[in-house]
Amino acid sequence: xxxxxxxxxxxxxxxxxxxxxxxxxxxxxxxxxxxxxxxxxxxxxxxxxxxxxxxxxxxxxxxxxxxxxxxxxxxxxxxxxxxxxxxxxxxxxxxxxxxxxxxxxxxxxxxxxxxxxxxxxxxxxxxxxxxxxxxxxxxxxxxxxxxxxxxxxxxxxxxxxxxxxxxxxxxxxxxxxxxxxxxxxxxxxxxxxxxxxxxxxxxxxxxxxxxxxxxxxxxxxxxxxxxxxxxxxxxxxxxxxxxxxxxxxxxxxxxxxxxxxxxxxxxxxxxxxxxxxxxxxxxxxxxxxxxxxxxxxxxxxxxxxxxxxxxxxxxxxxxxxxxxxxxxxxxxxxxxxxxxxxxxxxxxxxxxxxxxxxxxxxxxxxxxxxxxxxxxxxxxxxxxxxxxxxxxxxxxxxxxxxxxxxxxxxxxxxxxxxxxxxxxxxxxxxxxxxxxxxxxxxxxxxxxxxxxxxxxxxxxxxxxxxxxxxxxxxxxx
Amino acid sequence: xxxxxxxxxxxxxxxxxxxxxxxxxxxxxxxxxxxxxxxxxxxxxxxxxxxxxxxxxxxxxxxxxxxxxxxxxxxxxxxxxxxxxxxxxxxxxxxxxxxxxxxxxxxxxxxxxxxxxxxxxxxxxxxxxxxxxxxxxxxxxxxxxxxxxxxxxxxxxxxxxxxxxxxxxxxxxxxxxxxxxxxxxxxxxxxx
Numbered sequence: 001x002x003x004x005x006x007x008x009x010x011x012x013x014x015x016x017x018x019x020x021x022x023x024x025x026x027x028x029x030x031x032x033x034x035x036x037x038x039x040x041x042x043x044x045x046x047x048x049x050x051x052x053x054x055x056x057x058x059x060x061x062x063x064x065x066x067x068x069x070x071x072x073x074x075x076x077x078x079x080x081x082x083x084x085x086x087x088x089x090x091x092x093x094x095x096x097x098x099x100x101x102x103x104x105x106x107x108x109x110x111x112x113x114x115x116x117x118x119x120x121x122x123x124x125x126x127x128x129x130x131x132x133x134x135x136x137x138x139x140x141x142x143x144x145x146x147x148x149x150x151x152x153x154x155x156x157x158x159x160x161x162x163x164x165x166x167x168x169x170x171x172x173x174x175x176x177x178x179x180x181x182x183x184x185x186x187x188x189x190x191x192x193x194x195x196x197x198x199x200x201x202x203x204x205x206x207x208x209x210x211x212x213x214x215x216x217x218x219x220x221x222x223x224x225x226x227x228x229x230x231x232x233x234x235x236x237x238x239x240x241x242x243x244x245x246x247x248x249x250x251x252x253x254x255x256x257x258x259x260x261x262x263x264x265x266x267x268x269x270x271x272x273x274x275x276x277x278x279x280x281x282x283x284x285x286x287x288x289x290x291x292x293x294x295x296x297x298x299x300x301x302x303x304x305x306x307x308x309x310x311x312x313x314x315x316x317x318x319x320x321x322x323x324x325x326x327x328x329x330x331x332x333x334x335x336x337x338x339x340x341x342x343x344x345x346x347x348x349x350x351x352x353x354x355x356x357x358x359x360x361x362x363x364x365x366x367x368x369x370x371x372x373x374x375x376x377x378x379x380x381x382x383x384x385x386x387x388x389x390x391x392x393x394x395x396x397x398x399x400x401x402x403x404x405x406x407x408x409x410x411x412x413x414x415x416x417x418x419x420x421x422x423x424x425x426x427x428x429x430x431x432x433x434x435x436x437x438x439x440x441x442x443x444x445x446x447x448x449x450x451x452x453x454x455x456x457x458x459x460x461x462x463x464x465x466x467x468x469x470x471x472x473x474x475x476x477x
Numbered sequence: 478x479x480x481x482x483x484x485x486x487x488x489x490x491x492x493x494x495x496x497x498x499x500x501x502x503x504x505x506x507x508x509x510x511x512x513x514x515x516x517x518x519x520x521x522x523x524x525x526x527x528x529x530x531x532x533x534x535x536x537x538x539x540x541x542x543x544x545x546x547x548x549x550x551x552x553x554x555x556x557x558x559x560x561x562x563x564x565x566x567x568x569x570x571x572x573x574x575x576x577x578x579x580x581x582x583x584x585x586x587x588x589x590x591x592x593x594x595x596x597x598x599x600x601x602x603x604x605x606x607x608x609x610x611x612x613x614x615x616x617x618x619x620x621x622x623x624x625x626x627x628x629x630x631x632x633x634x635x636x637x638x639x640x641x642x643x644x645x646x647x648x649x650x651x652x653x654x655x656x657x658x659x660x661x662x663x664x665x666x667x668x669x
Contacts (some may be wrong), residue, residue: 020478030496161634187478187481189478189480189481192481193480193481193484196481196484196485196488200488450487450491453491454491454495455487457491457492458495458499461492461495461496461499461634461638461648462499462643462645463645463646464638465641466638466639466641466642467639467640467642467643467644
């Protein structure tokens with residue numbers, strides 16, 4: 001079920017009413033309803049994969065129960081290993097098997113001894129990377145005794161499958177979300193209203209910005225050999241806003257929906273295109289994943305402690321693994337490595353914690369120096385997105401080549417729309433977000449709240465893409 | 478909960494008011510286009526002359542193979558080519574009825590494809606008629622083929638959202654502030 005679908009527009013109010021008017025009497029009923037609602041939500045896409053979700057939850061639930069009974073460190077380690085193997089095993093099988101098999105065959109082909117490998121003809125279960133990481137965080141936190149393992153079966157299953165963030169995050173830490181399932185939720189009008197406004201803003205980013213950009217991006221990427229260099233460059237600017245609108249829009253809808261049910265999810269995006277360097281960009285982009293890797297990979301590897309080579313190694317590992325998490329393709333690995341390269345000089349000069357406050361704090365406009373820094377950071381991020389969007393490395397390099405050598409004229413696109421039409425919309429997005437950069441989203445309470453809401457609703461109605469419903473990009477990860 | 482419900486109600490009121498406002502604005506643009514974006518829109522445009530010597534109606538073959546400008550130059554007649562892509566007998570009938578209603582047409586020439594016995598509306602060609610569904614004669618023609626015609630007709634702005642890529646905001650904007658489309662060649666003839 002997509003957040004921007006008609007089914008969800010019906011489903012959400014029904015669950016909301018049942019939750020606050022029928023199951024509101026006790027905690028068990030609230031959690032049970034959320035669990036059923038989440039499984040229906042996921043099963044709507046493909047019910048067969050519900051067993052995978054249930055099995056993953058079951059394994060981690062019993063691993064948690066095991067931690068409460070076992071004190072021996074060796075046996076605890078084995079238990080954690082079992083959880084990691086099961087979770088990463090599923091992920092590896094469904095997401096990475098074909099990639100490794102093909103890469104293996106490619107190596108033999110390069111050595112002049114081609115071999116045949118069998119490919120698996122399976123579909124990737126939606127959201128597997130997200131809920132796998134979420135349950136892993138539970139097992140690891142329990143193992144480290146940072147979190148008390150739960151014995152509440154329903155609460156744990158509801159935590160793993162919580163429908164607002166099940167398929168595309170934010171990837172919640174068990175220590176933040178699970179305790180919220182232990183307390184009976186009491187309706188908080190302020191939280192719910194803010195959630196509702198955040199849903200509207202997320203919808204704007206998805207159906208107006210991302211889905212409109214998607215049409216231009218698809219056209220340019222599908223036909224880039226025929227377009228000029230400037231149009232090809234414009235294509236990557238559009239993709240930068242498509243992926244931002246798509247994923248941060250999803251996160252906004254997820255966080256807003258969770259708030260309607262009395263939950264507070266972690267923030268996933270903090271206006272990443274208002275970053276002055278790449279380190280700041282990564283503090284603001286997909287925060288739940290970046291911090292997950294920081295907490296469960298970077299720090300266990302030693303983090304920034306140790307020698308220079310240690311730091312460089314750890315930085316490359318975290319960026320490359322993060323790239324690989326997005327998909328089983330060399331393009332994602334190069335995307336990760338490129339970002340690591342961007343990050344390296346800032347880290348070596350010890351300037352990676354330089355821009356911690358928001359840009360242009362206490363000012364309406366950024367300074368000229370800040371504008372230059374914003375543009376440089378955006379250009380670097382946008383350039384890296386080429387690898388993220390391309391189907392393979394050959395296409396990515398060919399696209400870059402076309403961008404450099406293809407001339408400066410702007411073409412009229414095949415989709416019978418002029419390339420410039422989307423630019424004012426991107427301008428509106430940036431303007432709204434610039435003045436809201438201290439807050440979670442731009443539709444905050446105040447004198448101008450309703451005019452702003454009315455304007456955003458009008459833009460959603462008049463300028464949204466509805467004739468071809470677009471999936472969220474991050475569903476495929 | 479009461480405050481929250483009130484807020485949701487406010488938002489719904491905003492949505493409903495905007496739907497009516499946008500419906501009115503889009504309808505206005507489709508009935509009074511400065512630069513018609515479709516043949517139907519050009520028929521609806523009150524600026525076009527009332528008497529036409531002959532009119533061609535048909536599919537893309539009609540547009541591509543019949544040069545009414547050449548005919549007009551040779552015959553000194555005032556003719557128009559109202560053919561448009563994927564126009565089936567259903568749309569031909571609608572176009573003919575519309576022409577006869579709003580213009581004094583001396584002769585209508587119809588081109589039909591091999592799908593001449595196809596009575597259903599074409600999913601692509603019918604979209605040009607969607608902005609005019611409020612007219613009972615037009616919605617009446619569609620009613621026998623579509624169950625949802627009532628929703629399309631009565632739910633404000635729904636039809637413009639459903640078919641936004643063809644008749645949505647961009648099309649409306651271009652019909653008011655864009656430039657003349659090349660297929661509207663009759664204008665050249667009329668001014669000559």
